[in-house]
Amino acid sequence: MAGGKNAWTVLGIPAGSPPEMVRAQYLRLVRVNHPDRFAADPVERARHEELMKDITWAYQEIVQGRADVKVSPPPRGPAAPPRYTRTTVNPRDLQCxxxxxxxxxxxxxxxxxxxxxxxxxxxxxxxxxxxxxxx
Ligand SMILES: [Zn+2]
Ligand SMILES: [Zn+2]
Incomplete structure (x- = not known):
């Protein structure tokens, strides 16, 4: 995906972060950027709706093992490649x-x-x- 967004950068965590960290960061970002928090300001609300799309996209990329984890290699030594359990994210699990x-x-x-x-x-x-x- 040349010129595309990097899922790790969108979530703002180091590439290859453990799943618990990915989930925690995702929930934090959802809380902070929830469009409902900007209900009074249509411009901000629309901006955060777009942000939420990116955040959810990035989360799914990572959870489903599609995100490139070779972006920031460990500083030294051959590290074991991060392993992911391939889980299918049901969008219903992300929504009430x-x-x-x-x-x-x-x-x-x-x-x-x-x-x-x-x-x-x-x-x-x-x-x-x-x-x-x-x-
Ligand atoms: Zn509800
Ligand atoms: Zn309950």
Whole structure:
């Protein structure tokens, strides 16, 4: 993909970072760039919608093992090539099922994707598992 974007650069993490780091960084970027945070400003909102597309693209490239990991070679010594478990990302896992919006986190109990609307207080629990009940 000549002249194309590099998925690692888009996520802002070193090429070959471990999957947990990729996921953590992805969730952080989603939280920071969520278009709903810019609802009052159409220009910013559109800009962040584009950003979200890039971020999701990059995340999927990496998780599905398509991202080039030879961009920044380790400083010295032959390192073992990073290994990835090929997992298929279901776009539904990245979106809340109730509102169809980007997930900002997952329920700690059942791993259901939670958007900023289902988990306004960022408790990390879905309605069913929030210890003190729903709103
Ligand atoms: Zn739950
Ligand atoms: Zn939701």
């Amino acid at each position: 099922r109730r509102h169809g919006r980007w997930a900002v986190g997952y329920c700690t109990a059942c791993n259901t994707p939670l958007c900023s609307r289902c988990d306004e207080a960022l408790t990390g629990y879905c309605d069913a598992h929030r210890p003190w009940g729903g709103f």
